[in-house]
Amino acid sequence: MSSADIYREIILDYYRNPRNYGKIQNPDIAQKDSNPLCGDELEMHLNIKDNKVADVKFTGKGCAISQASASMLTELIIGKDFEYVKKLTKEDILDNLGLHELGPARIKCALLSLKVLKYGLYSYLSEKLKDTASADRIKEEASGLY
Amino acid sequence: MQTSVINIESIRKDFPILKRKVHKDKPLIYFDNAATTQKPIQVIEAISNYYLNYNSNIHRAVHELAEEATAAYENTRDKVAKFINVKNREEIVFVRGTTEAINLVTYSWGRQNVHRDDIIVTTEYEHHSNIVPWQLLAKETGAKLEYIGVDDNGELILDQLDGYLDSGRVKIVTFSHMSNVLGTITKSDEIIRKCRKKDVRVLVDAAQSVPHMEVDLQKLDCDFFAFSAHKMLGPTGVGVLWAKKELLESMSPFNGGGDMIREVHKYETTWNDLPYKFEAGTPNIADVIGFSTAIDYLERIGMDKVREHEMELTKYALDKLSQIKGMKLYGTNEIAKRGGVISFNLGDIHPHDLATIIDEDGIAIRSGHHCAQVLMERLDVAATSRASFYIYNTKEEVDVFIRSLYRAKELFRI
Numbered sequence A: 001m002s003s004a005d006i007y008r009e010i011i012l013d014y015y016r017n018p019r020n021y022g023k024i025q026n027p028d029i030a031q032k033d034s035n036p037l038c039g040d041e042l043e044m045h046l047n048i049k050d051n052k053v054a055d056v057k058f059t060g061k062g063c064a065i066s067q068a069s070a071s072m073l074t075e076l077i078i079g080k081d082f083e084y085v086k087k088l089t090k091e092d093i094l095d096n097l098g099l100h101e102l103g104p105a106r107i108k109c110a111l112l113s114l115k116v117l118k119y120g121l122y123s124y125l126s127e128k129l130k131d132t133a134s135a136d137r138i139k140e141e142a143s144g145l146y
Numbered sequence B: 001m002q003t004s005v006i007n008i009e010s011i012r013k014d015f016p017i018l019k020r021k022v023h024k025d026k027p028l029i030y031f032d033n034a035a036t037t038q039k040p041i042q043v044i045e046a047i048s049n050y051y052l053n054y055n056s057n058i059h060r061a062v063h064e065l066a067e068e069a070t071a072a073y074e075n076t077r078d079k080v081a082k083f084i085n086v087k088n089r090e091e092i093v094f095v096r097g098t099t100e101a102i103n104l105v106t107y108s109w110g111r112q113n114v115h116r117d118d119i120i121v122t123t124e125y126e127h128h129s130n131i132v133p134w135q136l137l138a139k140e141t142g143a144k145l146e147y148i149g150v151d152d153n154g155e156l157i158l159d160q161l162d163g164y165l166d167s168g169r170v171k172i173v174t175f176s177h178m179s180n181v182l183g184t185i186t187k188s189d190e191i192i193r194k195c196r197k198k199d200v201r202v203l204v205d206a207a208q209s210v211p212h213m214e215v216d217l218q219k220l221d222c223d224f225f226a227f228s229a230h231k232m233l234g235p236t237g238v239g240v241l242w243a244k245k246e247l248l249e250s251m252s253p254f255n256g257g258g259d260m261i262r263e264v265h266k267y268e269t270t271w272n273d274l275p276y277k278f279e280a281g282t283p284n285i286a287d288v289i290g291f292s293t294a295i296d297y298l299e300r301i302g303m304d305k306v307r308e309h310e311m312e313l314t315k316y317a318l319d320k321l322s323q324i325k326g327m328k329l330y331g332t333n334e335i336a337k338r339g340g341v342i343s344f345n346l347g348d349i350h351p352h353d354l355a356t357i358i359d360e361d362g363i364a365i366r367s368g369h370h371c372a373q374v375l376m377e378r379l380d381v382a383a384t385s386r387a388s389f390y391i392y393n394t395k396e397e398v399d400v401f402i403r404s405l406y407r408a409k410e411l412f413r414i
Helices: A009-016 A064-077 A082-086 A090-097 A104-128 A132-143 B008-013 B041-054 B064-083 B098-113 B132-141 B159-166 B188-197 B245-250 B285-301 B303-322 B351-359 B373-379 B395-411
Strands: A029-034 A041-049 A052-061 B092-095 B119-123 B144-148 B170-176 B201-205 B224-228 B239-243 B261-264 B269-271 B327-329 B341-346 B366-368 B384-388
Touching (some): A009 A064, A029 A104, A041 A104, A052 A064, A052 A082, A064 A104, A064 B351, A082 A104, A090 A104, A104 A132, B041 B064, B041 B285, B064 B092, B092 B098, B098 B201, B098 B239, B132 B144, B144 B159, B159 B188, B170 B188, B188 B201, B239 B245, B303 B327, B303 B341, B303 B395, B341 B395, B351 B366, B351 B384, B351 B395
Parallel strands (some): B119 B144, B119 B170, B170 B201, B201 B224
Antiparallel strands (some): A029 A041, A041 A052, B092 B239, B327 B341, B341 B384, B366 B384
16 A cells, blocks of 8 residues: 555544543553664553443654554443443554554554553453453454564 | 765665665665665675575584684684774674673672762763663662763763762773764763773773774774674674773673583583683674675775765755754764764654654664653654664765655654
């Protein structure tokens, strides 16, 4: 996919004006990760209330793809059922971004936020909800993302 | 429009990879030479000739193949000694690369000589390979790791070294001869002079300097010196550790095994002579032989010419880059003080995005932290883009690169 297709107006807008950027005080879920190859960093905070995502915020440093992807992910899940968030796939994220043919190096940028989210859900499910079966499944999904 | 000092056209013909196209039809413009350089056909053929015609293990067997292989392998040692102007060939130890050379020193010399509350001094512009092994040593021994800072011009603040040396606790000062991010050439003479006065050991990480300029170890007078073949037209998997004979003699082996022994008994072993004491196991014979051809190639051009060519190209590139609005260049703008490495950021385009965009035009640059996260923190950036040149790069390639940067600006609407 060419740069002109990747760096569309919407991606640049989310990169420069990220929605839901910041931190939540005492979040139910707090998770961070980095990409050791490029040094990109991402931290996500979520609050879960009545089985819904009541609030979600992120902070991070990185390229346009990773930061826009994280911001667009927060918009995708805010207010959604917890079950929906648990089932999010790689394709959902790439659909949401409109980026389907990224090369192996850059797809990691697009999926870093989903990876962080899934590891966050894993901790929440295993430690707070004691739902080991779901937690293990999500952890497996997270480690298999890229 | 090549630089005036070397015949680039004829040099380029020796590099088969420069004929290939990337992204379908774009000629390859390879500006990632600080990471690794391309290899001329002569080096590739020297390696394949070994495997085709005299592949055998060295030093032990008495048959003809082994004699030829041993001679070719040991011939490289002589060439390296001459190339960096070292008197004693047995002070040249072949290792896998600069990283292994530094680890050898921290493991063998460090564990014997560095103790609790001693100080190890490094700098803020080191590659991770000249930080992490010292951190491991410091953790193990209880020694302290201190850093010489970098000023806004990309140069080391050498006054800080005086402070550390005055403590009387410094055991070794370790620094890169040329920064792999800023291209700054370190004032080695000054550092070494200061260390000599206090009887402090000095390690020079020469991974970025030996490939690009003349180096004379008899003048430099350091204690340890390390560099890699693959950054100077040679194959990967070969590097050199040079150290003064009396130091190597005093040090315990790094790896135990074949070839590094004199006599092995059930519970006791005596070591082989230098340098074999530090070359356990079957070495990387083919690539050491290939390295010899790489040195020949550079010597034919002349290291003074290599340096001159890179200075001319770097000046040309810096002039053009500095005219781009929104361009942030790192390091000094005094050409004499820097090598052919240019780190930069363009507007708010993240280096990974920039590298992706200009890759479409066939240009290979590096983006990221360049294994120098301590320096990235100092510069207060997460990453930079880096273009680095070598003997086969041309001003026309720089022009294509500059045009590509303007295209990136358009795509990012800046």
